Amino acid sequence: MELTDFNVKERPQWCPGCGNFAIVAAIKGALQELGIPTHQTVISSGIGCSSKLPHYLGTYGFEGLHGRALPVASGIKLANHKLNVIAVGGDGDGYGIGAGHFVHIMRRNYDLVYIVHDNQIYGLTTGQASPTSQLGMKTRTTPYGVVEVPFNPIATAISGGATFVARVFAGDMAHTKEMMKQAIAHRGFALVDVFQPCVTFNKLNTYDYFTKRCYKLQNSGHDTASINAALEKAFEAFNTNYEKIPIGVFYKAERPTYEDLQPQLKEKALVEQDLSNLDISSAYADMM
Numbered sequence: 477m478e479l480t481d482f483n484v485k486e487r488p489q490w491c492p493g494c495g496n497f498a499i500v501a502a503i504k505g506a507l508q509e510l511g512i513p514t515h516q517t518v519i520s521s522g523i524g525c526s527s528k529l530p531h532y533l534g535t536y537g538f539e540g541l542h543g544r545a546l547p548v549a550s551g552i553k554l555a556n557h558k559l560n561v562i563a564v565g566g567d568g569d570g571y572g573i574g575a576g577h578f579v580h581i582m583r584r585n586y587d588l589v590y591i592v593h594d595n596q597i598y599g600l601t602t603g604q605a606s607p608t609s610q611l612g613m614k615t616r617t618t619p620y621g622v623v624e625v626p627f628n629p630i631a632t633a634i635s636g637g638a639t640f641v642a643r644v645f646a647g648d649m650a651h652t653k654e655m656m657k658q659a660i661a662h663r664g665f666a667l668v669d670v671f672q673p674c675v676t677f678n679k680l681n682t683y684d685y686f687t688k689r690c691y692k693l694q695n696s697g698h699d700t701a702s703i704n705a706a707l708e709k710a711f712e713a714f715n716t717n718y719e720k721i722p723i724g725v726f727y728k729a730e731r732p733t734y735e736d737l738q739p740q741l742k743e744k745a746l747v748e749q750d751l752s753n754l755d756i757s758s759a760y761a762d763m764m
């Protein structure tokens with residue numbers, strides 16, 4: 477297989493029209509345009525429709541446990557920080573079950589990308605309300621409408637220490653690919669939250685819904701270096717009752733990565749180091 481051939485034989489097990497198709501195509505296009513060969517990328521995922529993605533790209537991949545895409549990704553990064561590491565998952569997987577990992581990984585600023593297929597519903601389990609379901613949305617578990625305030629991943633990422641925070645709409649392929657490229661090229665933790673229409677179970681947040689409401693921050697004079705401006709934009713959709721929904725880069729900053737701050741990784745990746753003469757008996761004795 478060519479190291480630039482991202483195609484696999486397995487056919488995606490997604491409903492026709494699902495926004496997931498655009499996401500996998502955007503990741504593939506971004507990796508190809510950045511010239512990153514298949515063997516230098518690892519994609520980890522949790523559980524959900526979105527988390528099948530590692531099967532559909534010719535990179536290395538690991539489909540793990542529900543909500544655990546990020547701890548697996550950080551372990552891969554620490555073992556070999558020279559690899560390009562991408563974690564993927566859904567809104568339920570990442571912002572519900574894996575929320576604790578999401579919050580703490582951003583403080584560490586690993587150099588990895590987290591792509592969240594945010595369809596405001598649990599798709600694989602056939603349509604329950606998720607952490608990002610809008611107020612009042614009727615689902616199988618909320619027949620009278622959601623009463624909880626939705627989780628705000630953009631505001632959480634900006635205030636939580638992520639150094640690249642973006643949102644895209646899967647119906648705009650060119651923009652989605654461009655944001656993926658910027659996120660992968662960024663040094664530090666990058667979140668790309670993707671509005672990904674679940675055409676089967678979410679009849680509210682459709683392609684039409686986002687096409688009418690989304691506008692690009694890059695055309696609005698937004699200052700991506702200002703944390704206050706970024707937070708204001710992060711709440712705009714909620715504050716306008718979803719009439720105006722910004723997409724694009726909300727916030728970008730430079731900070732040393734977790735890997736930069738580990739003296740053990742200065743010269744070589746962990747996997748390149750000779751551990752055969754390592755004596756851990758004194759550390760072991762301390763624990764007894």
Ligand code: SF4
Pocket residue numbers: 489490491493494495496525526595599600673674675676677
């Ligand atoms: Fe996509 Fe929804 Fe079908 Fe899952 S259930 S594959 S998210 S359309």
Ligand code: MG
Pocket residue numbers: 566567568593594595596597598599606
């Ligand atoms: Mg979901």
